[in-house]
Every structure is written in C-alpha cells, then in structure tokens.
Amino acid sequence: MDFNNLQEAQQYLQTFTDPAEREIAEANLFRGPTVPTPVRKHIVVLLHGMNTNAEWQEALAESMRNSPELEPTVVGYGNFHPVKFWLPYVYRRGRIKKVLTDLRGIRTRYPNADISIVAHSFGTYIVAKILAAYSDVKLYRVLLCGAIVDTDFDWNAVSSQLKDPVINDIGRRDIWPSMAKSWSWGYGNSGVIGFQNSLVRDRHFDYEHSDFLNVAHMRQYWLPFLVDGKVVSSSFSSLRSVMSTREKILRAFCWKYLIMLGCAVGALIHYDVVLGFFNYGMELAKGFTAIWSA
Amino acid sequence: MSSDKFDILIDEFPEETALVRRLRELIARALATPGRKEFSPTRLYDELHPTNYRIMIRVLSSASEKGLLHKHIRVESSSGKGGIGDFNSLIDVPPRLYDSRIGRDVEVMQDQLEMIYSIER
Numbered sequence: 001m002d003f004n005n006l007q008e009a010q011q012y013l014q015t016f017t018d019p020a021e022r023e024i025a026e027a028n029l030f031r032g033p034t035v036p037t038p039v040r041k042h043i044v045v046l047l048h049g050m051n052t053n054a055e056w057q058e059a060l061a062e063s064m065r066n067s068p069e070l071e072p073t074v075v076g077y078g079n080f081h082p083v084k085f086w087l088p089y090v091y092r093r094g095r096i097k098k099v100l101t102d103l104r105g106i107r108t109r110y111p112n113a114d115i116s117i118v119a120h121s122f123g124t125y126i127v128a129k130i131l132a133a134y135s136d137v138k139l140y141r142v143l144l145c146g147a148i149v150d151t152d153f154d155w156n157a158v159s160s161q162l163k164d165p166v167i168n169d170i171g172r173r174d175i176w177p178s179m180a181k182s183w184s185w186g187y188g189n190s191g192v193i194g195f196q197n198s199l200v201r202d203r204h205f206d207y208e209h210s211d212f213l214n215v216a217h218m219r220q221y222w223l224p225f226l227v228d229g230k231v232v233s234s235s236f237s238s239l240r241s242v243m244s245t246r247e248k249i250l251r252a253f254c255w256k257y258l259i260m261l262g263c264a265v266g267a268l269i270h271y272d273v274v275l276g277f278f279n280y281g282m283e284l285a286k287g288f289t290a291i292w293s294a
Numbered sequence: 295m296s297s298d299k300f301d302i303l304i305d306e307f308p309e310e311t312a313l314v315r316r317l318r319e320l321i322a323r324a325l326a327t328p329g330r331k332e333f334s335p336t337r338l339y340d341e342l343h344p345t346n347y348r349i350m351i352r353v354l355s356s357a358s359e360k361g362l363l364h365k366h367i368r369v370e371s372s373s374g375k376g377g378i379g380d381f382n383s384l385i386d387v388p389p390r391l392y393d394s395r396i397g398r399d400v401e402v403m404q405d406q407l408e409m410i411y412s413i414e415r
Contacts, residue, residue: 003404004404005403005404006384006387006389006402006403006404006407007389009384009404010384010385010387013383013384013385014385020352020355023351023355023383024348024351024352026367026383026384026409027335027347027351027409028347029384029409030334030335030336030407030408030409031335031336031347032334032335032336032339033336034336034339034340035335035336035339035347066348067348223348224309224349227346227348228345228346228349230309230345232308232309233308
C-alpha cells in the first residue's frame with residue numbers, strides 16, 4: 001500500500017462518497033506489481049453548459065480518481081447570460097477564445113499528454129467552433145451531451161484533429177437543443193436528432209437536457225470510453241420513441257424570425273408613438289407661438 | 295451455481311462478456327474441488343485477463359453482490375502463521391486486534407493486510 005499506516009488508508013477511502021468508487025480505490029491499494037499501471041498522461045477537460053454549475057464536473061472528477069492515468073481538468077467560461085447566448089456571434093467569440101486559450105495552455109504544459117473533452121450544451125458549441133477554426137487543436141476523445149452543434153457540422157473536415165469517433169449522447173426528451181436552434185443562429189439540435197455521421201456515434205437515452213450529468217451515467221457510459229475508448233451501447237437506442245408534439249412544434253418554427261419580426265413591429269410601434277408625441281408637441285408649440293404673437 | 299447470475303452480469307457488462315465467461319469457468323473449477331479457494335486481486339487479474347484492473351474490480355464487486363464470490367480484507371498474524379481476522383472493507387479494520395496466534399493484542403500494520411476473493415461450495 002502507498003500509505004504509511006492503516007489510518008491514513010482508511011481516511012483516504014472515506015473521501016470517496018460513491019461506494020463503488022471507494023471499492024475500486026480500495027482494490028487499487030492492493031494492486032500487485034504485475035498489474036500494469038498506465039503511464040501516459042491523459043487529461044480530460046470538462047466543459048460545462050450555459051448555466052450548469054460545477055457539480056457534475058466534480059462528480060466526474062471524483063469518478064476518475066480511480067483511473068490514475070486520467071487527470072480531470074475543469075475549464076470554464078464564466079456566467080453566460082441568456083441574452084448573450086441568444087445574440088449571434090458577438091458575445092460567443094469571447095467565450096470560445098477563453099476556452100481555446102485554456103486548451104492551448106494545457107497543451108503547452110503537457111506536450112505529450114492525450115487531451116480529451118467532455119462537453120455539455122453550450123460547451124459542445126464551443127468545442128465544435130474551436131475544432132473548425134483552429135487546426136492545431138488536437139483531441140484524443142470527445143464526448144458531447146445535450147449538444148447544440150449544427151447537425152451539418154463538417155466532422156470530416158476536422159477528422160485529422162480527432163483520434164477516436166466522437167460520442168454524442170442524445171436526450172430524447174431534451175427540448176433545449178431544438179430551442180437553441182429555433183430561437184437563435186448558429187446552433188443545431190444535434191443533441192436531439194444526432195449527427196448521423198460515420199465519425200460520430202450517436203447514443204440515445206430517455207433523458208432531458210441535464211440528465212446525463214449523474215454519477216451512474218458517467219460511470220456506465222463515459223468512463224469506459226475515456227479510459228479504454230469503449231463505446232457502451234444504450235439499450236434505449238433501439239427503443240426510442242417517436243418525436244413528441246413539443247419537439248415537433250419547436251422544430252417546425254424558426255422562432256428567431258418571429259422574434260425578429262416582433263422586435264421590428266415593436267420598434268415601429270415605438271417609433272410611431274414617439275413620432276406621435278413629437279408631432280403633438282410641435283402642434284402645441286405652434287399653438288403657443290401663435291397665441292404669443294397675437 | 296446459478297448461470298442466471300452470470301447472465302445478469304453479462305447484461306450489466308456487455309463489453310466484458312469474455313471476462314465474465316472466464317470468471318464463470320474459474321468459479322466452476324474452484325467449486326469442483328472441496329474446500330475454500332482464495333484469490334488475490336492480482337491473481338484474478340492474471341487469470342481473467344480483463345481489459346483493465348478497474349473494470350475487473352467492478353465485475354467482481356457485482357459478482358460479490360450476487361453471492362458468486364466473497365471479498366474480504368484479511369489481517370495476517372505478524373507471526374506468519376495465518377489470518378487473525380477477516381473484514382468486509384479496509385475501513386472496518388480496527389487499529390488493534392487480538393492475535394490468537396501469539397496470544398496478545400497487536401497494532402495492525404499495513405504489511406499484514408491482504409485483499410482476498412474467496413469461493414466456497
């Protein structure tokens with residue numbers, strides 16, 4: 001054992017909240033010299049969604065503690081207001097730049113390490129944008145969930161930057177990718193319908209947007225991929241239900257154009273009201289002037 | 295031995311079907327001979343050829359829950375004459391323990407500890 005005494009080892013094991021992970025940690029203490037320990041460093045970047053907190057990142061980081069070759073690293077881009085999320089391009093660029101800088105920093109610090117990414121929601125958009133725009137960014141394994149990347153994203157164009165097929169975990173009850181697509185520009189509903197591309201493994205689950213972010217799912221589906229590149233199939237894939245009415249409505253309309261139309265009408269009305277007041281003021285002024293002159 | 299339990303294990307770990315089959319054979323061999331058979335995790339790693347150590351421990355943990363084998367943390371006597379106590383987990387091991395082999399309480403040292411998977415008829 002790597003500990004000086006029994007109490008130290010017991011204290012270490014008690015830091016594991018998940019009993020299954022604690023058991024693996026315990027077995028690691030008794031790992032014999034003939035059991036190989038991977039030596040190549042594998043950094044797993046955890047990239048959050050728009051308003052998800054760091055809880056899932058911490059949970060996944062804990063699950064990885066038993067895989068000594070994996071080193072979880074949380075990369076964030078701060079709070080992202082929904083209005084900024086909605087506005088095309090302007091505010092998104094800064095967030096992409098921030099994550100890119102972090103990724104390049106990791107590569108500089110660990111030039112020989114494998115770098116993988118687990119991204120959720122808006123994080124998936126950032127990953128896709130970085131891959132498409134910066135060919136120096138090379139990733140070992142990419143795992144997306146609740147993806148809002150355009151379904152037509154050209155994975156073939158970035159295939160040289162990826163080692164393994166990308167995993168895209170899809171939530172069949174997830175409305176947010178379709179919302180993002182219909183309400184704004186540049187997003188897609190790949191988190192609902194998948195990419196249907198040979199370089200991506202779409203994996204369906206009976207989930208909502210953030211249901212992926214639980215320890216059981218991470219342990220069953222994410223760790224085998226991150227550790228060994230194994231894609232554990234979801235039993236839901238072959239049973240997936242037909243599209244819900246809510247989903248059909250969200251996909252049928254391009255709400256962004258309705259919003260723009262609403263904004264334009266609102267502006268016109270506003271302009272009309274302002275103009276009306278202005279004209280009324282002018283008339284009043286003329287009246288006063290006339291009375292004064294008389 | 296219930297093959298149903300192994301089928302459930304395969305359902306739980308479909309990617310590790312070969313590992314579960316090797317475990318089934320190992321348990322069958324162990325049960326074919328009288329007495330209790332004990333294996334260290336390293337020995338099991340050598341016998342079962344898992345993809346990695348971590349997945350093997352997960353499969354063994356699930357097999358233990360199904361009663362196919364049992365995991366113990368054993369405290370060996372410092373006299374080298376055998377075990378003086380078995381515990382479910384390292385956390386359950388007390389700092390001091392009566393060593394019946396030498397007839398007095400002893401402080402449990404880390405080199406006296408072993409993880410054992412046992413199979414018994």
